[in-house]
Amino acid sequence: MEIIKKLTGTTLTVSLTEQLDTVTAPELESALNDLDGVKEVIFDFEKLEYVSSAGLRVLLATHKRMMPVGKMVIKNVNESIMEIFEITGFTDILNIE
């Protein structure tokens, strides 16, 4: 998985590729360690193909960190990942555009 981070002002855009799973979720977790001063995190899932439970947990943790200071949004979600969000009920928790 490739993690591309782009900070524009207080908005951090994080683009991911391939799979967010048990192996790659810890990488994303470390990449998001320092969110000081960030008011908005945008995940761009255009090139992401799959999210596992481990990936959901990292997204959830980031969502909870951002709630008090700003927001987290997930964009460009493909059909199969959207289905994962829907069947797990994560569509009721996360902001998915």
Add this chain to the structure above:
Amino acid sequence: MDAHSKKILDAYVSEMPIYEKLRDVVTSALKETLSKGRLIAGIETRLKTKDSLAGKLELKGMKYSSLHDITDILGARIITFYTDDVEAVAAVVENLFEIDWANSVDKRKIHESNSFGYMSLHYICRVPESLYKDENCPEINTIRFEIQMRTALQHVWATIEHDMGYKTDVEIPSEYSRALSRLSGLLEIADEEFKTVRQEITEYRRKVLTLVKSGNFDDIGFNMDSYKNYLGVEPFKPLLDKIASALNAEVQQTGFMPYYDVLKQLGVKTLGDIEKMKKECSDDAVRLVLFQIGDKGLDIIASTVAINSLCTVYTLKCGNGEQGVKNILDRLYGERERNVSAAKRIVEQAKLLNIVK
């Protein structure tokens, strides 16, 4: 201005810093104490300007032997939403300050039964040493000040009357005085109505809570209040536990309020309808979720998974098909193209499980 009045005015100018200190002490004590509850609509404090005091002294300077005889140089006003909260606020004020009962007046009670006008509770107070003490400024504990307590509607009436520019009601031409009295009576009725409505809502909520706790769901109409109380007894937990246990999944808590609109759309009229829905659709709701998640190896779910599946199965069993499922998705996540394909997938899954033909 006569010499006596001028002496009082000069005393005010030289004691202004003490009055400002007193204002700050009173303001912060009131705000700190009253902001804890939800009794009040607002607090105002003000010191009389030098000009305003001069005007008062011109009119009745001889009435006062010294500056400290004037009890409304510092005035505080506490505005409540409801008439019964005036009494509650008064109790707080009585606890906070020393009340000069001889000079305090309940202007709500001075009117005859057939007259209407200014309605406000006025207390003349002092700051007790237990609340604030400054060795260098003992006057803080001796200077009296006035606190007016009234409802927002009484405040509106008094403010408008004051804005008309008459210092006393006897100055107002009788035709206008009558109009103002009429309005005062009207606002008194409105205040009473607001109080009654609040009491009835409180009573209704208490009744709903009792019925929910006793499990008499058929007797409880479905509305936002009853739904909130219903959620308090965790009605979807057994269903959720069943799903989580079968999947060995961690449950992430999230709010159920978005499902209020969905249940409404599904025609739920009483909490009993939801109970009936649970009775008739729970087994299939569990089967559907397990089928959807089972082979994907996911072990984290939101707490709304159960209610979501329940609503989906219910609408399908009602014969609403894909459109019914789409309506739920539209209601929850807004109308979007994706809801059509998602609804189609869910219906296919339900058909495979023989939930619908």
